[in-house]
Amino acid sequence: MSTQLFILPSDNPQIQAQLASLAEQLNIECCLSASQQPEGALVISDPSGMVSVHRAGSKDKPVTVDFVGGKAGHRRKFGGGKGQDIAKAVGLNKGVKPSVLDATGGLGRDSFVLASLGCQVSMIERSPVVAALLEDGLRRGLEDIDVSPIAEKMSLLKGNAIELMTLSENKYDVVYLDPMFPHREKSALVKKEMRLFQDLLGDDPDADRLLKPALDIARYRVVVKRPRLAPDLNGQAPTYRLEGKSCRYDIYVLKAFSS
Template identity: 85%
Template sequence: MSTQLFILASDHPSIQALLESLAEQLSIDFSHSLQDLGDGALVAFDASGELAVQRAGSKEKPIIVDFVGGKAGHRRKFGGGKGQDIAKAVGLNKGVKPSVLDATGGLGRDAFVLASLGCNVTMIERSPVVAALLEDGLRRALEDSDVSPIAEQMSLLKGNAIELMKASENKYDVVYLDPMFPHREKSALVKKEMRLFQDLLGDDPDADQLLEPALELAEYRVVVKRPRLAPDLNGQAPTYRLEGKACRYDIYALKAFNA
């Protein structure tokens, strides 16, 4: 953790278990009150039955992984299905439902979209804090009758993606990468959201090193999500691209899908 983290105890058994695991992994003692903390520190706490992380003294919304409502729920219902660029990028328009390794899980938003479209998705997340948020989001999704069939198609591995990919004995149809990249949007809101998320994840200096093991592990293709004007990952040009307004998908095609 590049930023100091505090942990508040919870009465919710599932959330308390996640908080205890975090405290053990990061060698952090539990704090007793938000009022005892100085402004700027990150706090992991129970937000009415949801694991949350927020900056102490801030009015910003806390980070919570919610696969049931919010943006994920709206995109599940109205997101455009297989016509979305991410769906085309992983090959869903080829009449297949590929297995996907999302090696840069983050808050699981893209993984959830792909699972909602029928893919079995394995996420990797190396930040213990973000992994705990994902675990809690999956727990609540599995308890929801509408979303549980999607959540059942998602799984989580904790650790360094480069190391886990190199050591994996399992192949995946598609490896999906969305490494952190410096955001330069002018919107103050976007900057605040990204600043908090980057505080959780720390620096991402080894992003270029993701591509080689991903190419070794994928059966059909590697898909890299990039800001529209960002350089190619590891300086390696893709087979082709899908260009959007804010981002693009670089596809490294290894062989054709058999529909």
């Protein structure tokens, strides 16, 4: 990763302990002076009481994981429930509440939707920085009376998804994959987050290798979220697809859900 990373200390003891642990993982020191942050560097801090990442010199809103307010809060209150494509893709419309492994956790948005609909969700995240954002979002979610029942259904595993799935002794009803892919949406937010993810994670040359271990540890199905015109993951056609305007869900069925 060529982009420089800086971590600012926090006055919140709980967050500071998390930031200190992250600094140790990344083998960098907490930075005290704003002058030490060259323009374009990624800065990790908690200016609004939540761990965030922003680009030095940019006026963009910092990237955070917020399961209580923002888009997650709005979707929790006013989302489409089991009628959403993602809910149908994992099988919630079949009267079951499957256990789900989200092997490409990211900012946890899809995991939160599935947990809010009753699924027990385990997330895998390989970036220590993104994992820190997720941990902070889960911590605040557990502290909120309305969100805590959902956050309690979510857990985080840190590491490489291919390795963790290959070595896993656990099975999951559904494995969910949303590998990185060049996004063409015009949304400034999407562009900003994708640039940040690319800076943190680099390219994703191993995306095709996610499918086989996912199929090995799934009981019922693997669901792959793809841009609408993207090629099939690993060149392997799914059992069927659910197509939306900008993305689609490719469903690889192993067996039917048992009622």
